[in-house]
Amino acid sequence: MKTVPNHPITQSLNHLIRMSLFSEILKRVEQLREEINYHNYLYYVLDQPIISDADYDALMRELKEIEGKYPETVTPDSPTQRIGAAPSEKFASVPHSVPMLSLDDAFSQEEVLDFDQRGKRLLQIDEELEYAVEPKMDGLAVELVYENGRFVLGSTRGNGYTGEDVTTNLRTIRSIPLKLINRHLSPPSRLEVRGEIFINKDAFEHLNERRIEDGEPPFANPRNAAAGSLRQLDPNITASRPLNIFCYGIGIAEGYSIETQWDVLSSLKKWGLKVNPMVEKLKGINGAIRYYLRINKKREELDYEIDGIVIKINNLGLQKRLGTKAKSPRWALAYKFEAAQAITRIIEIQLSVGRTGAVTPIALMKPVKVGGVVVSRATLHNEDEIRRKDVRIGDWIIVRRAGDVIPEVVRPLPERRTGEERVFVMPQTCPVCASELRRKPGEAAWRCPNPKCFPRLVKQLTHFASKGAMDIDGLGPKVAEQLISAGLVRNIADLYSIKLSDLLSLDRFAEKSARNLLSAIESSKKTTLARFFYALGLRHVGDVTAQLLSDHFGSMKVLVDAGDEELKSVEGIGPEVASSIRSWFGDNHNLGLVRRMLDAGTKFTDLHEKKSLPLKDKVFVFTGGLSSLTREQAKNIVRDLGGQIASTVGRKTDYVVVGEGPGSKLQKAVKLGIHILSEEEFLALAKKIY
Ligand code: IVH
Numbered sequence: 001m002k003t004v005p006n007h008p009i010t011q012s013l014n015h016l017i018r019m020s021l022f023s024e025i026l027k028r029v030e031q032l033r034e035e036i037n038y039h040n041y042l043y044y045v046l047d048q049p050i051i052s053d054a055d056y057d058a059l060m061r062e063l064k065e066i067e068g069k070y071p072e073t074v075t076p077d078s079p080t081q082r083i084g085a086a087p088s089e090k091f092a093s094v095p096h097s098v099p100m101l102s103l104d105d106a107f108s109q110e111e112v113l114d115f116d117q118r119g120k121r122l123l124q125i126d127e128e129l130e131y132a133v134e135p136k137m138d139g140l141a142v143e144l145v146y147e148n149g150r151f152v153l154g155s156t157r158g159n160g161y162t163g164e165d166v167t168t169n170l171r172t173i174r175s176i177p178l179k180l181i182n183r184h185l186s187p188p189s190r191l192e193v194r195g196e197i198f199i200n201k202d203a204f205e206h207l208n209e210r211r212i213e214d215g216e217p218p219f220a221n222p223r224n225a226a227a228g229s230l231r232q233l234d235p236n237i238t239a240s241r242p243l244n245i246f247c248y249g250i251g252i253a254e255g256y257s258i259e260t261q262w263d264v265l266s267s268l269k270k271w272g273l274k275v276n277p278m279v280e281k282l283k284g285i286n287g288a289i290r291y292y293l294r295i296n297k298k299r300e301e302l303d304y305e306i307d308g309i310v311i312k313i314n315n316l317g318l319q320k321r322l323g324t325k326a327k328s329p330r331w332a333l334a335y336k337f338e339a340a341q342a343i344t345r346i347i348e349i350q351l352s353v354g355r356t357g358a359v360t361p362i363a364l365m366k367p368v369k370v371g372g373v374v375v376s377r378a379t380l381h382n383e384d385e386i387r388r389k390d391v392r393i394g395d396w397i398i399v400r401r402a403g404d405v406i407p408e409v410v411r412p413l414p415e416r417r418t419g420e421e422r423v424f425v426m427p428q429t430c431p432v433c434a435s436e437l438r439r440k441p442g443e444a445a446w447r448c449p450n451p452k453c454f455p456r457l458v459k460q461l462t463h464f465a466s467k468g469a470m471d472i473d474g475l476g477p478k479v480a481e482q483l484i485s486a487g488l489v490r491n492i493a494d495l496y497s498i499k500l501s502d503l504l505s506l507d508r509f510a511e512k513s514a515r516n517l518l519s520a521i522e523s524s525k526k527t528t529l530a531r532f533f534y535a536l537g538l539r540h541v542g543d544v545t546a547q548l549l550s551d552h553f554g555s556m557k558v559l560v561d562a563g564d565e566e567l568k569s570v571e572g573i574g575p576e577v578a579s580s581i582r583s584w585f586g587d588n589h590n591l592g593l594v595r596r597m598l599d600a601g602t603k604f605t606d607l608h609e610k611k612s613l614p615l616k617d618k619v620f621v622f623t624g625g626l627s628s629l630t631r632e633q634a635k636n637i638v639r640d641l642g643g644q645i646a647s648t649v650g651r652k653t654d655y656v657v658v659g660e661g662p663g664s665k666l667q668k669a670v671k672l673g674i675h676i677l678s679e680e681e682f683l684a685l686a687k688k689i690y
Contacts, residue, residue, distance in 0.1 A: 025066060029073045032063040036079045037179060044175040045274045076650065077150050077178040082171050085648065086664075087234035091164035092635070092645030094155035098251040099544075100141055100194065101160060102327050103310060103334040109289055112311070115333045116285035119313060122322055122330065128284035130314040132261035133291045135278050136334050137246055138305040139198030139226050142170065144247075146191040149180040149271075152652060156230065159468055159543050160327065165646060169230055172239035173197070181272035192251030193273060199226045200303050203242035220373045222305050244304070246276040260314045281314060292335050299337065308336035326545050326572035339400045340371025341410065346395050349380065349424045351431045355459040356539045357447040359430065359437060361386060363397070363409050370401040378407040382444040383426040390414070392421035451491070451589075457484050460537050464492045468543045469535035470524040473632060474517045482506055492536075493593040495521055496600035523633045526640060529556060529604045536594070539580045548572045549581075556594070556604070560585050605640040615643035619652050623666055624659030626679050637686050649674065657682045 154170035155163035208218040219225035229241035430448040465475035503514035534546035567578035656669040
């Protein structure tokens with residue numbers, strides 16, 4: 001048949017040809033992706049590749065070529081899409097729907113046996129408990145969210161409740177599947193996976209060699225390298241680092257019922273996620289102790305660093321019955337290997353005044369490398385500890401460092417004494433303000449009683465302003481020292497009375513920086529009860545405890561009035577915390593501070609049930625400069641209303657707020673048909689909701 005150009009029949013024929021060609025192309029693209037994903041899985045997850053690198057590269061090349069020619073075939077879970085995302089300015093925060101807890105540590109068999117006994121007692125069970133045991137990876141915890149089998153969100157642990165959105169960085173890690181395997185077991189519609197990101201030992205050595213060649217400082221240890229690599233604003237840098245993962249837990253698996261930790265691990269494996277092959281299921285705590293000894297022996301041979309084992313009660317029903325404390329579950333324990341130690345010498349013992357007035361003796365030492373990190377200060381805890389260990393100034397000592405914990409002096413080496421060593425005498429007065437130190441019966445710490453003692457105030461103020469607390473940008477230790485020295489601030493409430501002219505009279509403050517600080521102070525007034533409570537800096541009240549109390553009491557007034565018993569009835573709150581809270585609120589000076597801050601306009605935006613927050617689960621992306629508020633303030637408004645911030649526009653984005661000079665995010669939003677808001681519209685929306 002002769003075809004006539006532009007004739008309707010010719011056009012529709014051409015259309016048909018194009019369509020069927022396109023469907024062939026789509027089929028091939030799908031096939032290539034399946035194949036590449038499978039080889040990825042064999043190589044990166046199972047460590048058992050079956051094709052050569054060259055064959056693998058050929059598959060990738062073909063896929064890239066087709067996708068280059070037909071960009072409409074590209075999907076976010078295509079294996080070609082692991083790298084290439086644009087750098088972001090800052091990580092958005094991501095709330096964890098199930099908190100990412102930490103683990104209680106044990107260093108001896110006794111403590112492990114106690115853990116087992118306690119479990120049995122609380123559960124009223126006589127027979128041996130079944131445990132799942134796993135190596136404890138020395139890396140950093142992340143959460144991966146899969147929706148309908150696709151990797152959509154990845155975040156760091158953060159404070160356990162809220163982490164940072166590192167999705168684009170995690171996508172670059174080949175052992176993290178972008179799409180779950182559906183063959184043996186359909187993945188749940190929403191799956192939250194927990195795991196540990198780490199760097200293998202040999203890859204770490206290579207990485208450091210390369211850095212040294214490039215004139216860059218080497219990383220102290222694989223853990224630091226992994227942490228530094230994951231928290232890169234530019235995902236291309238992360239992509240160049242040899243990160244790896246082992247998955248060990250599930251936050252939520254929608255509509256999927258699991259009965260044991262062992263099921264958790266085997267389900268993860270079936271979905272193509274990487275699980276440590278050394279996990280075991282054992283009956284009785286003695287089995288777990290034997291596992292520890294076995295793993296400890298093998299430790300050096302392993303291709304990755306571990307700092308102990310994790311013992312978990314296998315049955316999830318029993319786990320649930322035991323429940324959790326503020327920061328850690330009662331059903332799991334980290335049985336740690338001995339921490340890294342080194343020998344050095346104490347040059348001097350100094351006192352450090354903390355936020356709550358506690359005066360801690362610190363050993364200043366000849367710098368020494370412990371577990372890959374150079375340390376020159378170590379805590380001696382308190383006077384009794386110094387006496388018990390008989391540590392003297394000038395002593396050779398063993399210093400120990402475990403993970404992120406502050407290094408501590410383990411013991412002196414008396415055989416190396418020369419006779420020149422001096423016994424440390426605890427001063428009777430504060431080294432800074434000369435107030436007479438006090439020590440309460442039953443407490444080990446000496447305290448400076450002066451609430452205005454300089455370092456104490458500086459630490460209080462910087463804690464108050466810190467990110468997890470009131471989040472006052474620009475109020476670090478230097479500025480805090482300045483404000484206090486100038487007499488502008490004598491307590492945290494004074495912050496809210498500072499005027500522009502006050503700041504302008506200070507060194508290093510120009511009109512702009514002064515206004516920025518004032519506006520940061522102003523916007524900090526819109527906060528949550530948990531942040532505010534944490535910011536007050538009570539002893540034993542960290543961010544997690546503050547959140548628990550806020551969830552339970554829901555109002556400052558109820559919290560202030562709560563009695564000892566009521567406080568202790570909150571899951572995770574023990575007698576020490578309760579008594580610290582009672583005594584702090586029992587002091588009229590403190591109540592006065594709280595009153596003043598509330599009168600200054602501090603507002604809690606979370607005092608309705610989280611579920612009723614108007615922007616709950618709505619995802620916002622910002623692009624371009626805002627004129628009437630900072631990006632950070634705008635983001636805080638969204639977060640306070642229950643929304644989330646993402647750095648890139650995708651199908652999950654609900655709103656894109658567009659300021660001056662928007663980037664490509666705007667085009668993408670238009671393409672995807674996402675709701676676009678101007679700055680004014682955004683403010684109007686926020687106002688309407690407030
Ligand atoms: S389970 C509530 N399993 O250890 C359960 N954690 O101190 C908490 N970690 O933040 C986590 N290997 O970063 C678990 N096999 C493992 C682990 C493991 C390493 C880390 C993880 C966690 C920390 C808790």
